[in-house]
Amino acid sequence: MSQAGSFVQNGAGPIPPDVPTTFVTDVNSPAFPALNILNVPGGDVITNNDNGIQTDGSSGGNTLTVQLTNRQTGTVTTANAVLTTIQTFALGATPATFYIYGNVQAFEGVTPSGGAFSFSGGYRTDGAAAVELGTEFHDDFKSAALLTADVFLNVSANNVLVQVQGVAGLTIDWNSLLEYRSVS
Numbered sequence: 001m002s003q004a005g006s007f008v009q010n011g012a013g014p015i016p017p018d019v020p021t022t023f024v025t026d027v028n029s030p031a032f033p034a035l036n037i038l039n040v041p042g043g044d045v046i047t048n049n050d051n052g053i054q055t056d057g058s059s060g061g062n063t064l065t066v067q068l069t070n071r072q073t074g075t076v077t078t079a080n081a082v083l084t085t086i087q088t089f090a091l092g093a094t095p096a097t098f099y100i101y102g103n104v105q106a107f108e109g110v111t112p113s114g115g116a117f118s119f120s121g122g123y124r125t126d127g128a129a130a131v132e133l134g135t136e137f138h139d140d141f142k143s144a145a146l147l148t149a150d151v152f153l154n155v156s157a158n159n160v161l162v163q164v165q166g167v168a169g170l171t172i173d174w175n176s177l178l179e180y181r182s183v184s
Contacts, residue, residue, distance in 0.1 A: 019036050021033065023057060025055040025057030028058055030057050041066075049070060052069055070179055071177065074086045074087035077172065078172050081165055081167055081172045100180045102178040102179055106164070107145075108171065113142075114146070116139065146173065
């Protein structure tokens with residue numbers, strides 16, 4: 001067997017490859033591997049970033065998180081037909097205009113039944129109060145048992161509310177994803 005191309009360092013074996021020792025990130029930089037291990041999980045944050053993605057370096061730890069930005073998720077369970085808030089999205093203290101879009105899923109396990117909804121809306125804030133510019137619901141898919149279930153976008157103070165309305169006598173689990181773009 002040929003040893004061509006096999007380098008040794010002081011007779012101790014192959015020379016190890018160069019390993020980065022510092023990773024510069026978008027926020028909380030940098031991240032440093034510990035014992036040549038760098039944890040790289042994913043996540044999502046509500047942080048406004050036009051790129052829609054950022055890296056978080058855990059302020060000098062050995063975790064570098066890749067985050068999807070401009071998004072918020074929420075869950076709630078209903079057992080009646082009362083309007084229930086699944087997400088509250090704060091518009092912030094800076095005057096701006098927001099385009100908000102997303103989807104909501106519903107599941108009732110006894111029947112079983114399901115629903116899927118998508119939405120979009122425009123909002124403006126003066127930094128103190130939200131104003132609805134308009135709302136549109138694109139898709140509304142529902143099983144027969146969830147025919148009266150629905151999704152709504154409303155404003156309250158300086159917030160946009162994603163709200164769901166269940167069905168009397170049915171326990172429904174809801175999951176929502178809201179994404180946004182803004183300009184100020």
